[in-house]
Amino acid sequence: MSHPAQVPTPGKPGVLTGLGFLGRAVGIAFRSPKLLLLGAIPAVLTTLLMLGGLITLxxxxGDLATWLTPFADTWSDWLRQATRFVAGLAVVLGAVAVSVVAFTAITLVVGSPFYEHISETVEDGLGGVPDAEKASWGRMLWLGIRDSIVLVAVSILINLPLLFAGFIPVVGQTVIPVLVACVGGWILALEFSAVPFTRRGxxxxxxxHILRRHRGMVLGLGVPAYLLCAIPFVSILAMPIVFIAATLMAREALSRRP
Incomplete structure (x- = not known):
């Protein structure tokens, strides 16, 4: 598989640049079905696991919403039901937010050899990484597990206050889901771009620090990726495509590093 060598996008990359990487990744994935298949295999296993957890939740x-709102026991029937509906919705949104990040983390760790191969194949087609570090599979696995634990923990810490903010009428059902998607998208971009950064040590x-300089580009890729990975079964095909897009994004960000 060969692709034209990547050159930095003229001007400062923004949201459309991130979206553009997703479009390019779709083309690369479907021109190389082997990459699509390799990236989908680990996602199938993780999807079944996470889907079982969400169905249980x-x-x-209903019981969780009741447990979280004991103060509403003496309220009027309609107000109590409305409060517990909002509480249940907040719990589900929080669980989905964390599960999307956890789904990605688990899939990337389980499928580490597959995703490393995909990233190397894409980068080799774009000119390669002349100064790439040759880390052992065991070291790459350890780094993947360590970083995933950190990012999942960060996701929980950030989403916990957003979970309680979901109780706020109107704001909790409009602004908070947008914030959740932005936070989740940013964390996913950090997760998906791990391999190309790790290859450079x-x-x-x-x-x-590097991606923070290109927030628009990162969110342009990360937020759609978050929404796609939140949909069961769609996430199976989304994983390899987003991973390829994150590799392209990482190369763009690194090419602009001072």
């Missing part, structure tokens, strides 16, 4: 969400902290 949906079954118990860069840490999670350095990855965050």
């Amino acid at each position: 949906a079954y118990w969400v 860069l840490t999670l902290k350095q990855r965050h």
Whole structure:
């Protein structure tokens, strides 16, 4: 598979640049079905696992909402039901937000060899990485697990206050879901771009520092990726496509590094 060598996008990359990487990734994936298949295999296993967890949560969400709102026991019937509906919705949104990040983290760790191969194939077609570090599979696995634990923990810490903010009427059902998608999209972009950064010997902290300079581009890719990965079964095809797009995004950000 060969692709034209990538050159930095003229001007400062923004949201449309991030979206454009998703479009390019779709073309690359469907021109190379092997890459699509390799990236989908680990996602199938993780999708079944996460779907089972969300179905269990949906079954118990009424009881959870009641447990979270004991103060509403003496309220009028309509107000109590409305409060517990909002509480249940907030719980589901929070669970989905964390599960999308956890789904990605688990899939990338389980499918580490597959995704490393995809990233190397894409980058080789774009001119390669002359100074790439040759880390062992065990080291790459350890780094993937360590970074995933950090990012999932960060996701939980950020989404916890957003969960309680979901109780606020109107704002909790409009502004908060947008914030959740933006936070989730940013964390997913950090997760998906791990391999190209690690191949250059860069840490999670350095990855965050470099991508922070291109927030529009990162969110332009990350937010659609978050929404796609939140849909069961759609996420199976979305995983390899987003991973390819994140590799392209990482190369763009690194090419503009001072």
